[in-house]
Amino acid sequence: MSQPIISFRDASKIFPGRGRRAEVRAVDGVTLDVAEGEIFGVIGYSGAGKSTLVRLVNALEKVTGGSVVVDGTDLTGLSEARLRGVRAGIGMIFQQFNLLSSRTVAGNVAYPLEVAGWSREKRRERVRELLDFVGIADKADVHPRQLSGGQKQRVGIARALATNPRILLADEATSALDPETTQDVLALLRRVNRELGITVVVITHEMDVVRAICDRVAVMEHGKVVELGDAYQVFSAPQHDVTRRFVSTALKDRPSPEVLARLRERHPGRIVTVGVDEVAGSSALITRTLREHGVDGTVVYGGITEVAERPYGSLTLELVAASPGVRPLPDGVAPADGVDAAVAALRRVTDVVDLGTAADPHEDPSVVRRGVGQAPDDGPGGEERRARVIGGPARQVGGGPFGGPSGMTGGNDLTTGIIDDGGKR
Amino acid sequence: MNLDWDRLGPLLWQAGGETAYMVLITLVVGGFLGLLLGLGLYLTRPGNLLQNRAVFAVLNVAINVVRPVPFLIFLVALGPLTRAVVGRTIGIEAFTFAMCFMATFVFARLVEQNLVSIDPGVVEAARAMGASPLRIVRTVLVPEALAPLILGYTFLFVGVLDMSAIAGYLGAGGLGDFAIVHGYRQYDWAVTFVVVVIIVAVVQVVQLLGNYLARRALHR
């Protein structure tokens, strides 16, 4: 990585408590770099500190500890007047768009140009250019209230790009939009990044947003970055519960207990869930393994999607030893052994969750049993589940490509030993 | 009905002029200072652009103390200050001074209440674009709250007219004084009635004008 364009070093933001309200560690010792020209995602649940983190970049908030360096300038200790200069060079868009209702679309886009002291003629020309770029040139003289959400955000983007910033900050920029409009706006952000070379920092609580456009991602919880890295790696081999929860929202590939019960009614054979991703089990590899052991695999459930433009997901299969008429079994191998051997072989190529058969069901150890967001000290129930999981087969709980709601069993506790990342990272 | 318009006409005209003098000066001075004070109150509120707990507390308490005092009592209580500034405690200038004072505080609260209802997001956006606080006041706060500010100012007009009647009664002259001296005290209800009609008509016209301007401000 060349010189990072944004660099947090042990950055903290503590909002002081008042009265009986305790202080809030909104950002707590964050160290990370954003490379020039990338689309960097920050994902986390509400209150994780994402907005505060991004507001440190344009000094809408000042750090209470550590430092933030933007484009070579250390923001710590800069005067308010200097900070205004820094802010003018960074674009920002918002969830609620934050357009001035007292101005037309053109007037809104012209605002930062007025702040920057552009002449009237240059402003008019630039505004036209920007509205063309975001595709709403025909709305120049309209007031924001007459626009749809997607159009408002386009105005917001045009306004943010007006002064040719090198960084664009997007705080939940698509969270108020419907799914289709969200995709349009994300496509526009990707164009901003690719065509204009602008570094984009995207804040979101939606996994789909990260999946669609981010090169790298930081996962935040309680003011801390709990996972950081290449978007595909982070989501294909999530290490942290929060990350797993996000992954499970994007891909409902694992059968729930209810679905599993119905699957067992229809499919009496051995049911296993196998991970499919770029690194481990490609589906070709899975098919070959089954064939070698004389086992038929019928896909009964599953899903494969893309993260960072690479495949990722899982398939749930019913495994049945092929009837001898179709393919002779090796001498002395009982059909059931063929399935066992196939499962063992599958474990060598990908992550496998063995769900047993209808007659001898194994519980899915990764099923979320309790509400999300449980505290690290999850009472006796949690202990019970955890013990059962640890007692289970070695690779049963995937930190692997299943993502899924797995790992919830241990609450937020990373140290219980139930998380097996399968040496993927 | 024995209206002696030859005698009363010029007196009524003069009274109208005195009222106009008090009201207009108060609207201009009180409106301007009230806007500034209201902005000051809004900006120094904790969490806002120029947050300052001490200044906010002082302004807030001052407004809360002054505003509910009945104007008649306020006029008397302000006496020493009025004497220091104007040189005397009665007369149209002295009362106009007191009216400006009261109007400033009344309008300040109205301004602040209207500014508070502005979406903080737009202020944040302007800040993110590098706008200074003064620019934000000029290009965001006032324009965004313009319609309710116009209506608040219209409301202030009615309050000021009311104050001018009280001041008039205490010797500043004007329409209130006229209605009492030539109407009420002479048992001449017709005179009182004419004055009331004039005042109602003026208030009506101003209110309509205010509504019209506020609507324009919204529909821009």
Ligand SMILES: Nc1ncnc2c1ncn2[C@@H]1O[C@H](COP(=O)(O)OP(=O)(O)O)[C@@H](O)[C@H]1O
């Ligand atoms: N100005 C503030 N004063 C006090 N607490 C704040 C302030 N801004 C944010 N917080 C607190 O900081 C935490 C993180 O907030 P935020 O950064 O907005 O989270 P997110 O954007 O991830 O939802 C929250 O607990 C929030 O209540």
Ligand SMILES: [Mg+2]
């Ligand atoms: Mg937020």
